[in-house]
Amino acid sequence: MFKFISTLLVSAHMMGAAYAQEMPVELSLTVDGIAPSEGSLMIAVFDSADAWNGGAPVAGIRASVDGEQVTATLGTLPAGRYGIKMYHDVNANGEMDTNLMGIPSEPFAFSNNARGRFGPASWDDAAFELTAQSANQSIRFD
Amino acid sequence: MLSTNRREALQFLIAAGGMAGLPAIAGAAGEDPVFAAYQRNAEQDPWTLIVRDAPADGFSGDAQLIHGQMPSGLSGTLYRNGPGRFSRQGWRYRHWFDGDGFIQSWQLANGRVSHRGQFTQTDKWVEEEAAGRFLRPGFGSLPPGASGLNGPDDMNVANTSVMLVGDELLALWEGGSAWSLDPETLESRGPRRWGQGLDGVPFSAHPKVEPQTGIVWNFGQDAFNDRLVIWKIGPDGQLLDAGLIPDIPGGMVHDFVITERSLVFLVGSYRYQGRADTFNGSFGFEAGTPMLAVALDKNDWSQRRTWELDPGFLFHFGGAWESADGEIRLDAALSDDARMVSQGAQMIMRGEPEGEFGSHTQHRLVTLGAGGRARSEVLGPDYIEFPQVDPRFVGRRRRQTWHIAWSEADERGATRIERRDLETGTQDGFDHGEHVFVEEPLFLPSERGAEGEGWVIHTALNARDRRTELHVFDALRLSDGPLASWQLPYACPFGFHGCWRQA
Numbered sequence: 349m350f351k352f353i354s355t356l357l358v359s360a361h362m363m364g365a366a367y368a369q370e371m372p373v374e375l376s377l378t379v380d381g382i383a384p385s386e387g388s389l390m391i392a393v394f395d396s397a398d399a400w401n402g403g404a405p406v407a408g409i410r411a412s413v414d415g416e417q418v419t420a421t422l423g424t425l426p427a428g429r430y431g432i433k434m435y436h437d438v439n440a441n442g443e444m445d446t447n448l449m450g451i452p453s454e455p456f457a458f459s460n461n462a463r464g465r466f467g468p469a470s471w472d473d474a475a476f477e478l479t480a481q482s483a484n485q486s487i488r489f490d
Numbered sequence: 491m492l493s494t495n496r497r498e499a500l501q502f503l504i505a506a507g508g509m510a511g512l513p514a515i516a517g518a519a520g521e522d523p524v525f526a527a528y529q530r531n532a533e534q535d536p537w538t539l540i541v542r543d544a545p546a547d548g549f550s551g552d553a554q555l556i557h558g559q560m561p562s563g564l565s566g567t568l569y570r571n572g573p574g575r576f577s578r579q580g581w582r583y584r585h586w587f588d589g590d591g592f593i594q595s596w597q598l599a600n601g602r603v604s605h606r607g608q609f610t611q612t613d614k615w616v617e618e619e620a621a622g623r624f625l626r627p628g629f630g631s632l633p634p635g636a637s638g639l640n641g642p643d644d645m646n647v648a649n650t651s652v653m654l655v656g657d658e659l660l661a662l663w664e665g666g667s668a669w670s671l672d673p674e675t676l677e678s679r680g681p682r683r684w685g686q687g688l689d690g691v692p693f694s695a696h697p698k699v700e701p702q703t704g705i706v707w708n709f710g711q712d713a714f715n716d717r718l719v720i721w722k723i724g725p726d727g728q729l730l731d732a733g734l735i736p737d738i739p740g741g742m743v744h745d746f747v748i749t750e751r752s753l754v755f756l757v758g759s760y761r762y763q764g765r766a767d768t769f770n771g772s773f774g775f776e777a778g779t780p781m782l783a784v785a786l787d788k789n790d791w792s793q794r795r796t797w798e799l800d801p802g803f804l805f806h807f808g809g810a811w812e813s814a815d816g817e818i819r820l821d822a823a824l825s826d827d828a829r830m831v832s833q834g835a836q837m838i839m840r841g842e843p844e845g846e847f848g849s850h851t852q853h854r855l856v857t858l859g860a861g862g863r864a865r866s867e868v869l870g871p872d873y874i875e876f877p878q879v880d881p882r883f884v885g886r887r888r889r890q891t892w893h894i895a896w897s898e899a900d901e902r903g904a905t906r907i908e909r910r911d912l913e914t915g916t917q918d919g920f921d922h923g924e925h926v927f928v929e930e931p932l933f934l935p936s937e938r939g940a941e942g943e944g945w946v947i948h949t950a951l952n953a954r955d956r957r958t959e960l961h962v963f964d965a966l967r968l969s970d971g972p973l974a975s976w977q978l979p980y981a982c983p984f985g986f987h988g989c990w991r992q993a
Contacts, residue, residue, distance in 0.1 A: 445687075
């Protein structure tokens with residue numbers, strides 16, 4: 349009997365782990381420090397270092413800016429490791445404006461509020477573990 | 491030429507590799523060894539005043555005449571810029587070039603000299619002053635807990651040079667924007683905006699002004715991507731043109747020269763090696779890599795000529811001119827190595843004389859032949875820096891170069907101001923003696939037009955008196971000694987470069 353119960357518990361625990369791994373999570377993002385209050389946020393979600401460094405995002409949305417703070421739902425994704433890149437398309441031309449050297453002239457930010465030094469933030473700095481507990485991410489422009 | 495390049499924007503966002511796993515910097519806990527070394531050396535050696543922190547609220551005072559009298563006709567303001575803040579919360583920068591930009595003005599009027607010094611209110615300065623600690627990476631330092639960057643202006647210290655364009659004073663750095671200042675109050679107005687797509691684009695510290703037209707030429711460098719930017723600005727400060735020049739190797743380029751037809755660059759052998767924890771740490775001296783000379787056609791920047799010279803490095807040029815057949819001659823302070831930037835400037839931060847790691851720059855005349863051959867001739871055995879020319883002869887054939895000078899035994903730097911005649915080889919100079927360490931001399935033309943007619947003005951640290959001085963010479967009679975000298979009641983940190991506004 350004891351063995352049966354413990355097997356059940358272990359199984360349940362294992363099932364729980366599997367469940368947690370495979371159960372998709374709705375990822376939402378709260379962005380603060382948005383200025384000016386116009387245009388839209390262009391947000392992309394990546395699921396690997398390779399994708400981060402030039403591959404395709406697994407999700408991407410445009411969120412209208414109507415104030416200093418915007419909350420957006422980025423999609424329902426399997427639990428796992430993700431990184432977010434975002435820029436504020438202030439003039440709503442659908443592109444990230446840059447200066448002559450290719451450095452963005454519109455605000456941009458990454459998940460974990462990570463920042464690069466002479467380029468964009470790295471995957472290692474920006475990546476986060478998406479679980480039901482971390483489904484609400486936040487980023488602040490500064 | 492002003493269109494932005496989306497592919498490069500994408501590259502910026504894509505090129506993330508190599509930034510992970512930056513080494514942790516010691517010093518967050520316990521005593522910072524560089525700060526401690528400077529404190530220790532500063533107690534014994536007043537020469538260390540050249541890199542002492544200036545007060546956050548600056549300086550203001552009158553200089554006292556200690557010799558001679560104000561030359562008749564000399565009236566105006568000498569502006570100088572240099573690093574003035576090196577430590578916060580017991581942690582000290584590793585590299586001289588990291589320090590926050592400190593602007594000084596010396597106003598010469600009615601026989602009196604008044605002085606002011608003020609930190610340029612860069613974004614970095616304002617935020618770090620409020621926080622009480624360094625927040626951003628420097629040129630050659632990574633303070634504990636330093637943040638990342640959204641662009642080069644986040645670490646802009648505006649600490650290298652200063653220029654007047656129209657009625658605007660610009661504090662110049664070389665990694666990002668020029669910083670606009672009020673020439674009367676030295677009050678900061680923010681980064682200089684030239685037009686769409688040009689915010690934050692590197693604007694170097696040695697613009698050149700065509701004497702005939704007043705047109706200002708400058709460049710900026712993107713060493714990580716083997717590119718230069720060229721700037722062409724009207725005398726009124728309006729942008730005339732700007733564009734990218736690809737395929738210029740990533741050697742650290744600080745200065746350039748113009749002729750009547752060309753923009754001339756020497757790309758030294760201190761080359762970009764790959765991203766490291768600091769900007770300067772990303773460069774290394776390649777003893778087997780020739781120095782590259784590049785001349786761009788002023789009227790068509792896609793047209794270039796190139797030459798190879800022996801491996802070496804430089805910060806500063808005197809001037810250049812070009813003959814009808816396209817032969818270019820230029821003079822510069824050239825060294826066979828880059829140890830001043832890679833090592834000497836770190837020793838200065840510890841308050842230690844650079845000695846063998848200092849700048850071993852000699853005055854050299856370089857000929858870039860019309861047939862593609864180049865040669866370089868050493869003009870004298872001593873070391874020289876901050877070569878200066880008569881601004882009426884920028885880009886034109888000329889003879890005179892003024893500079894500071896020192897020899898191997900002078901391990902704390904230069905005490906001499908000298909002039910060399912490039913045609914005759916003759917020299918004229920003045921040695922202030924072992925206690926007076928000289929800064930960049932500026933040539934100020936008199937109203938007469940002959941080359942060299944005018945004054946030479948320079949600042950200096952009198953280490954014995956622990957005070958900063960100002961000296962004025964007849965530019966063609968340096969060995970007569972100063973026409974006039976003034977002394978402040980305090981010592982200021984050394985500056986790098988200056989400019990003059992005639993009253």
